Amino acid sequence: MSLRLGDIAPNFKAKTTEGELDFYDYLGDGWGVFFSHPADYTPVCTTELGKTALLKNEFEKRNVKVIAVSVDPLDKHMSWRNDINETQDCTVDFPLIADEDKTVANLYGMIHPNASETFTVRSLFVIGPDKKVKLTLTYPASTGRNFQEVLRVIDSLQLTAKYSVATPADWKHGDDVIVVPAVSTEDAMNKFSKGVKVIKPYLRYTPQPDLE
Numbered sequence: 001m002s003l004r005l006g007d008i009a010p011n012f013k014a015k016t017t018e019g020e021l022d023f024y025d026y027l028g029d030g031w032g033v034f035f036s037h038p039a040d041y042t043p044v045c046t047t048e049l050g051k052t053a054l055l056k057n058e059f060e061k062r063n064v065k066v067i068a069v070s071v072d073p074l075d076k077h078m079s080w081r082n083d084i085n086e087t088q089d090c091t092v093d094f095p096l097i098a099d100e101d102k103t104v105a106n107l108y109g110m111i112h113p114n115a116s117e118t119f120t121v122r123s124l125f126v127i128g129p130d131k132k133v134k135l136t137l138t139y140p141a142s143t144g145r146n147f148q149e150v151l152r153v154i155d156s157l158q159l160t161a162k163y164s165v166a167t168p169a170d171w172k173h174g175d176d177v178i179v180v181p182a183v184s185t186e187d188a189m190n191k192f193s194k195g196v197k198v199i200k201p202y203l204r205y206t207p208q209p210d211l212e
Protein backbone atom coordinates (compact mmCIF):
# COMPACT_ATOMS: atom_id res chain seq x y z
CA MET A 1 0.00 0.00 0.00
CA SER A 2 1.21 3.49 -0.72
CA LEU A 3 2.23 5.91 1.98
CA ARG A 4 -0.31 8.51 2.97
CA LEU A 5 -0.09 11.82 4.77
CA GLY A 6 0.55 11.31 8.45
CA ASP A 7 2.03 7.82 7.99
CA ILE A 8 5.45 7.13 9.46
CA ALA A 9 8.07 7.21 6.69
CA PRO A 10 9.74 3.80 7.01
CA ASN A 11 13.43 3.58 7.88
CA PHE A 12 15.94 1.67 5.75
CA LYS A 13 19.64 1.20 5.18
CA ALA A 14 21.01 1.78 1.69
CA LYS A 15 24.08 2.07 -0.52
CA THR A 16 24.50 5.63 -1.75
CA THR A 17 26.96 7.88 -3.55
CA GLU A 18 27.87 9.25 -0.10
CA GLY A 19 28.44 5.78 1.41
CA GLU A 20 26.14 3.37 3.24
CA LEU A 21 23.54 5.13 5.32
CA ASP A 22 20.65 4.66 7.69
CA PHE A 23 17.81 6.89 6.50
CA TYR A 24 16.74 8.09 9.95
CA ASP A 25 20.35 8.80 10.96
CA TYR A 26 20.77 10.80 7.79
CA LEU A 27 17.63 12.87 8.46
CA GLY A 28 18.55 13.47 12.10
CA ASP A 29 16.09 15.78 13.89
CA GLY A 30 15.28 17.90 10.86
CA TRP A 31 13.11 17.73 7.78
CA GLY A 32 13.67 15.55 4.70
CA VAL A 33 12.92 15.55 1.00
CA PHE A 34 13.12 12.04 -0.42
CA PHE A 35 12.50 11.65 -4.13
CA SER A 36 12.80 9.04 -6.84
CA HIS A 37 13.67 9.49 -10.51
CA PRO A 38 13.16 6.92 -13.27
CA ALA A 39 16.69 6.38 -14.50
CA ASP A 40 20.25 7.70 -14.72
CA TYR A 41 21.52 9.25 -17.94
CA THR A 42 18.10 10.64 -18.84
CA PRO A 43 17.51 14.31 -19.63
CA VAL A 44 14.68 15.34 -17.30
CA CYS A 45 16.31 13.57 -14.33
CA THR A 46 19.58 15.32 -15.07
CA THR A 47 17.88 18.72 -14.77
CA GLU A 48 15.99 17.73 -11.62
CA LEU A 49 19.05 16.59 -9.72
CA GLY A 50 20.98 19.63 -10.94
CA LYS A 51 18.23 21.98 -9.77
CA THR A 52 18.15 20.27 -6.36
CA ALA A 53 21.92 20.70 -5.99
CA LEU A 54 21.68 24.38 -6.95
CA LEU A 55 19.05 24.90 -4.23
CA LYS A 56 21.36 23.48 -1.52
CA ASN A 57 21.38 26.74 0.48
CA GLU A 58 17.58 27.00 0.34
CA PHE A 59 17.19 23.46 1.71
CA GLU A 60 19.84 24.08 4.38
CA LYS A 61 18.15 27.31 5.50
CA ARG A 62 15.00 25.30 6.15
CA ASN A 63 16.88 22.48 7.95
CA VAL A 64 15.98 20.02 5.18
CA LYS A 65 18.14 17.06 4.13
CA VAL A 66 17.71 15.90 0.55
CA ILE A 67 18.13 12.35 -0.75
CA ALA A 68 17.31 10.74 -4.13
CA VAL A 69 16.80 7.18 -5.32
CA SER A 70 16.61 5.16 -8.50
CA VAL A 71 17.08 1.50 -9.31
CA ASP A 72 20.43 2.12 -11.07
CA PRO A 73 23.68 0.72 -9.67
CA LEU A 74 26.18 2.79 -7.69
CA ASP A 75 28.85 2.98 -10.40
CA LYS A 76 26.28 4.38 -12.82
CA HIS A 77 25.16 6.98 -10.28
CA MET A 78 28.79 7.99 -9.76
CA SER A 79 29.57 8.48 -13.42
CA TRP A 80 26.23 10.17 -14.21
CA ARG A 81 26.81 12.57 -11.31
CA ASN A 82 29.81 13.96 -13.20
CA ASP A 83 27.54 14.70 -16.16
CA ILE A 84 24.98 16.42 -13.93
CA ASN A 85 27.69 18.61 -12.40
CA GLU A 86 29.08 19.46 -15.80
CA THR A 87 25.83 20.18 -17.64
CA GLN A 88 23.88 21.85 -14.82
CA ASP A 89 26.85 23.80 -13.42
CA CYS A 90 26.38 22.41 -9.92
CA THR A 91 27.87 20.05 -7.36
CA VAL A 92 25.61 17.15 -6.43
CA ASP A 93 26.70 16.33 -2.88
CA PHE A 94 23.48 14.84 -1.51
CA PRO A 95 23.17 11.03 -1.55
CA LEU A 96 21.78 9.11 -4.53
CA ILE A 97 20.58 5.69 -3.39
CA ALA A 98 21.46 2.74 -5.61
CA ASP A 99 18.36 0.58 -5.21
CA GLU A 100 19.03 -2.18 -7.72
CA ASP A 101 16.87 -4.73 -5.91
CA LYS A 102 14.03 -2.17 -5.52
CA THR A 103 13.82 -2.65 -1.74
CA VAL A 104 13.51 1.06 -1.02
CA ALA A 105 11.35 1.76 -4.09
CA ASN A 106 8.87 -0.91 -3.00
CA LEU A 107 8.90 0.27 0.63
CA TYR A 108 7.82 3.72 -0.57
CA GLY A 109 5.51 2.58 -3.40
CA MET A 110 7.64 4.30 -6.02
CA ILE A 111 7.05 1.69 -8.70
CA HIS A 112 3.69 2.10 -10.41
CA PRO A 113 3.40 -1.00 -12.61
CA ASN A 114 0.89 0.53 -15.00
CA ALA A 115 3.36 3.32 -15.73
CA SER A 116 6.49 1.11 -15.71
CA GLU A 117 7.21 -2.34 -14.29
CA THR A 118 10.89 -1.55 -14.15
CA PHE A 119 11.51 2.06 -13.18
CA THR A 120 10.49 4.31 -10.31
CA VAL A 121 8.08 7.13 -11.15
CA ARG A 122 8.84 10.65 -9.95
CA SER A 123 7.70 10.28 -6.33
CA LEU A 124 8.55 12.89 -3.74
CA PHE A 125 7.99 12.83 0.01
CA VAL A 126 8.48 15.63 2.49
CA ILE A 127 9.14 14.11 5.91
CA GLY A 128 8.85 16.06 9.15
CA PRO A 129 11.11 15.92 12.21
CA ASP A 130 8.61 13.44 13.68
CA LYS A 131 9.35 11.14 10.67
CA LYS A 132 5.79 11.50 9.44
CA VAL A 133 4.93 12.06 5.79
CA LYS A 134 3.85 15.68 5.29
CA LEU A 135 3.62 15.82 1.49
CA THR A 136 3.46 13.27 -1.32
CA LEU A 137 3.86 14.12 -5.00
CA THR A 138 3.77 11.76 -7.96
CA TYR A 139 4.79 13.00 -11.39
CA PRO A 140 5.12 11.07 -14.63
CA ALA A 141 8.54 10.46 -16.15
CA SER A 142 8.00 13.11 -18.81
CA THR A 143 7.38 15.99 -16.39
CA GLY A 144 10.18 17.47 -14.32
CA ARG A 145 9.14 18.63 -10.87
CA ASN A 146 9.05 22.24 -9.71
CA PHE A 147 11.50 22.44 -6.80
CA GLN A 148 10.44 26.02 -6.03
CA GLU A 149 7.03 24.54 -5.30
CA VAL A 150 8.61 21.97 -3.00
CA LEU A 151 10.32 24.80 -1.08
CA ARG A 152 7.05 26.74 -0.99
CA VAL A 153 5.22 23.78 0.55
CA ILE A 154 8.01 23.31 3.10
CA ASP A 155 7.66 26.99 4.07
CA SER A 156 3.94 26.47 4.53
CA LEU A 157 4.41 23.25 6.52
CA GLN A 158 6.99 24.87 8.78
CA LEU A 159 4.73 27.86 9.44
CA THR A 160 1.83 25.56 10.28
CA ALA A 161 4.05 23.53 12.61
CA LYS A 162 5.02 26.66 14.55
CA TYR A 163 1.90 28.86 14.45
CA SER A 164 -1.84 28.15 14.16
CA VAL A 165 -1.96 29.22 10.53
CA ALA A 166 -2.58 27.76 7.10
CA THR A 167 -1.64 29.22 3.72
CA PRO A 168 -4.07 30.21 0.95
CA ALA A 169 -4.01 29.29 -2.72
CA ASP A 170 -0.87 30.47 -4.51
CA TRP A 171 0.57 31.75 -1.23
CA LYS A 172 4.21 32.68 -1.29
CA HIS A 173 6.66 33.70 1.40
CA GLY A 174 5.68 37.16 2.72
CA ASP A 175 1.99 37.01 1.82
CA ASP A 176 -0.71 37.06 4.47
CA VAL A 177 -1.65 33.68 5.96
CA ILE A 178 -4.94 32.22 7.15
CA VAL A 179 -5.98 31.72 10.77
CA VAL A 180 -7.02 28.08 11.14
CA PRO A 181 -10.69 27.39 11.96
CA ALA A 182 -9.76 25.85 15.34
CA VAL A 183 -8.72 29.29 16.64
CA SER A 184 -11.52 31.69 17.56
CA THR A 185 -11.32 35.24 16.24
CA GLU A 186 -10.97 36.52 19.80
CA ASP A 187 -8.04 34.19 20.47
CA ALA A 188 -6.54 35.08 17.09
CA MET A 189 -6.65 38.80 17.96
CA ASN A 190 -4.66 38.07 21.14
CA LYS A 191 -2.27 35.64 19.47
CA PHE A 192 -1.38 37.57 16.32
CA SER A 193 -0.06 40.98 17.33
CA LYS A 194 0.04 42.23 13.75
CA GLY A 195 -3.73 42.05 13.53
CA VAL A 196 -6.43 39.85 12.06
CA LYS A 197 -8.50 40.79 9.02
CA VAL A 198 -11.95 39.12 9.17
CA ILE A 199 -13.48 38.66 5.69
CA LYS A 200 -16.00 36.05 6.89
CA PRO A 201 -16.15 34.38 10.31
CA TYR A 202 -14.34 31.40 8.74
CA LEU A 203 -11.97 33.40 6.49
CA ARG A 204 -9.47 35.39 8.50
CA TYR A 205 -6.05 36.62 7.46
CA THR A 206 -3.03 37.73 9.44
CA PRO A 207 0.42 38.87 8.27
CA GLN A 208 3.00 36.06 8.11
CA PRO A 209 3.87 35.73 11.82
CA ASP A 210 7.59 34.97 11.58
CA LEU A 211 8.49 38.13 9.64
CA GLU A 212 9.69 41.43 11.22
Ligand code: BEZ
Nearest residue numbers: 038042043044045141142
Ligand atom coordinates in the same frame (compact mmCIF):
# COMPACT_ATOMS: atom_id res chain seq x y z
C1 BEZ B 1 13.97 11.73 -18.35
O1 BEZ B 1 14.44 11.85 -17.24
O2 BEZ B 1 14.25 12.51 -19.26
C2 BEZ B 1 13.03 10.61 -18.68
C3 BEZ B 1 13.13 9.41 -18.00
C4 BEZ B 1 12.29 8.37 -18.33
C5 BEZ B 1 11.32 8.56 -19.33
C6 BEZ B 1 11.21 9.80 -19.96
C7 BEZ B 1 12.07 10.83 -19.63
